[in-house]
Amino acid sequence: MKKTIAFLLSLIMTLSLLTACSTQKEPNSPNKGGNTSDPSNLKIGLVLTGSANDGGWNQMAADAASTVAAKYGCTVNFSESVATTDIENTIRGYADAGYDIVFAHGAELFDASKQVSKDYPDTKFINSCAFSGQEPNLTGVDFGAYELGFLNGLACAYATEAKKVGVIIAVESDSMLTWVEGIKDAVKYVDESIEVVVVATGSFDDPIKAKQATDAMASKGCDVITQNADACGNGAVEECDTLGLVNVGAVGDQSAYGESCFLSVIQDAHQGIAAAIDEAINGTLKPGPVVMGANANVVYLTGYTGKYANLLTDEEKATLQSVWQQAHDGVDLHTLTK
Template identity: 25%
Template structure:
C-alpha cells in the first residue's frame, strides 16, 4: 500500500477491511501481511514479486500507480491471484487471466458531500485539493462538483490537483491559497489530506472527508466523510480464489451495495435541512433517481 495503515485515507481503508475479514474468517483461515509506504513504484514492484515468489495465494497491489508493474509480473506467476485498484482493468484484453480489479464509485459519496457543502458555504467559494487526476480521486472530485452544481448554481469550486498522493506540504499550500481566495468549505482526497485539514482548521473552514472517517483529524470542522468498506469487494475476490478462479473480474464499492457509507460527524451540529438533503441524495443514488454520470464501471 502507498502509505501507512493508519493514514485515515486510502491505505487505512484497505487495512481495516483486511482486519475485518480476518476477524470474520479467523486467523487460522486468513493470514495477511502488508508492505507500507510503497510510494516508490519500483519498491512496490519488488514487494509484489516477493510475495508471489513466497507463495501467497492472493497479492493485492493497492494503488492505481502499480498497474504497469502488475501487468508485467502477473504472467510470471500463473498460479497466483493478483488484485489491484482502483480500476476496472483486469488485463484480460492482454491475455492475462489471474488479475482481479476493484474500484470505489467515489463520485457517489462525492456528490452527497457536494450537496452538503453547497448548502453550508457562506462565501459561495469551495476548495477541492486533489492528488493526481486519476482513479477514485478524479471520480470523487467530479462527483463533488456535480453535487455542488445540482444544489446551488452560484458557487465557485476551486480545484487544485497538486500532483502528489502523499505530499502534505503541497496539500497545505493548496488549501491555504484556496482559503485566501475565499473558500470557507474544503474537501480533498488521498494520503496528503492532513496537510489541507490543518489549514482548514486554522481558518475554521468546514471539511468533508473521503476514503476513511477523518473526523479525528479535526472534530470541530469535519462535517462528514465518505468511508470505503473494501470488504464488499474483497469477499468475492477471496471466494473466487478459494474456488479456483484467479482473476478476470472487476468489482466496485457503491452506496447501494454498502461499500460506500457517509459517516456524519456526531459532534458537528449539522442543520436538519442539510442532513435531510444529504439523506435524500443518498437514497436517490441508491434507487437510481439520481445519476452521477462521470464514467462507466464494470462489476
C-alpha cells in the same frame, strides 16, 4: 536473477506478518493458484503506497487483511509506504514467492498489476480503485469513487456561502479524478454558479502540503474544503480549523482531526477489501471490473458533528440521505444530472 531480486525487495519491504498458517510454500515453489479447499494454506500479499497507520485509506486495507487472516487462519503479509519505483518489484516479489492472492491497493498500482499478472496466470490479482481488469486473473475493484465524490460535492455545495469550494487530491489518478468529477456534478446539481478549485498535492502522506493547498484556496476565496489524499489530507482539516473554514471529510472519518469537519463521506475500504478477498478465496471473484460502492455499504455518510454540525438545513440533510439511498438501491448517480 530478476525474479530473485524482486523477491528480496519484497522481503525487505514487508513490514508486518499478521498471522501464519501451519503449511507454507517454499519461496521459489511454483504457485498453483491457491488451495481453496483449505484456506489456511493460502498466502495473501497486500501492497500499500502509504502508511498502514494513516488512520484512513491504507489502514483500512491493513485492517481488512487482519480480518481475513483471523477468519481463515491463512498467511497475510503486507508492504507499506512502497515507493512508486518499487511497486512492480513488490507485486512481482509476492507472486514469485508463491502467494496465491496479491492485492494492490490504489489506482497508482494498476499498471504494475496488469504487467505482473501476465506472468503469473495461476495467481489471483486484485487492484482497488480500478475501473477495468484483465483476463484471466486480474480483478479491478471500484469502491464507488463517483458516488463518494457526488455525496462530498452535495455537502460542500450546501455548506458554501462564498460559492467557492476547494478540492484537494493527492495525485491525478483515474480514481481521484472520478471523485472530482462526482464533486463537480453534484455542485452543478445544486447551483451552477458555484466554483470548484482543485489542487493536487503530489503526496499521500505529507499533511503540510495539504495545509499549503488549503491556504492557497482560502486566498482565492474558498470557504469550504474537502480532501482525498490519505494522511496528507488530514492537514487540510487542521488548517480549516486554523483559518475558520468549513470541511467535509472523505474516505475516512476525518472529524478527529478538527472541529471544522462536520461530515465525512466514508469509503470503507476495509469492508470492500475483505469482501473481495473473501470472494477470491471462495472462487467467486471474476476477472474484470467489479463495483462495490453504496450498493455494498462501502460508501456511506457519518453523522453530523463539530462546530458546524447544524450548518445544513434539515431538508439538505434529507436530500443527502436520499441520494445515498438511491445509490444504495442501484441508481447510477450520473443520471441525476442528465
